[in-house]
Amino acid sequence: MSDTATTSTRTPVDFWFDPLCPWAWMTSRWVLEVEKVRDIEVRWHIMSLAVLNEDKLDDLPENYREMLATKAWKPVRVVTAAWQKHGAEVLGPLYTALGTRIHNNGEGPTLEAVAGALADVGLPADLIDYADQEDFEFDAELRASHKEGIDKVGQEVGTPVIALPGPDGEQIAFFGPVVTPAPKGEAAARLWDGSVAVASVPGFYEIKRTRTKGPDFSNL
DSSP states (O other), X not given: OOTTOOTTTSEEEEEEEOTTOHHHHHHHHHHHHHHHHSSEEEEEXXXXXXXXXXXXXXXXXXXXXXXXXXXXXXXXXXXXXHHHHHOGXXXXXXXXXXXXXXXXXXXXXXXXXHHHHHHHTXXXXXXXXXXXXXXXXXXXXXXHHHHHHHTTTOTTOOSOEEEEEOTTXXXXXXXXXXXXXXXXXXXXXXXXXXXHHHHTSTTOOOOOOXXXXXXXXGGO
16 A cells, blocks of 8 residues: 555445355455555455245255354444444454354354454443344344345355446446465556456356365365
């Protein structure tokens, strides 16, 4: 990022995440690296794997259905409540605190990890009460945020979703990139430039190769 860049001149980049997803976590660490070397400003938004898959449960493996039912709702409810009660500016720091505990430290999406993340960023401890609130107070806001992100890329993909202004004023949006480990420095910048260039081509839909390695899902 240039010395003269300011918040008002940087390109806004919208990033939708579910705190449970290890792939979104890796991509989020990459986009923060990009923020250091390109004139972009990341704005964080919530989406939900549980919402995404709630109409597809019969087609999912049993272990994935169980994960969604028992682990996916709690972190995203707490993050949504924090956003609604304390503003969008808490999303980035809270996501970093959550992801560090859940993914990097191997704590998994436990209530203890979520409570610890709240403490890490100085948010009220009683936000943890929203984790088990089945009649969730901010369900409409969660679903609206999720819909805003997923509508940009379609129901066939997941988290993360990245969107930014295109050269013609229309927003460019794409899923991913799925990458591990998160590249840094100029490697991060090259991946960013390539991703934006590919996504900006009219009619472009997909580029993919088989995963040969990835984050450890055993903590989820």
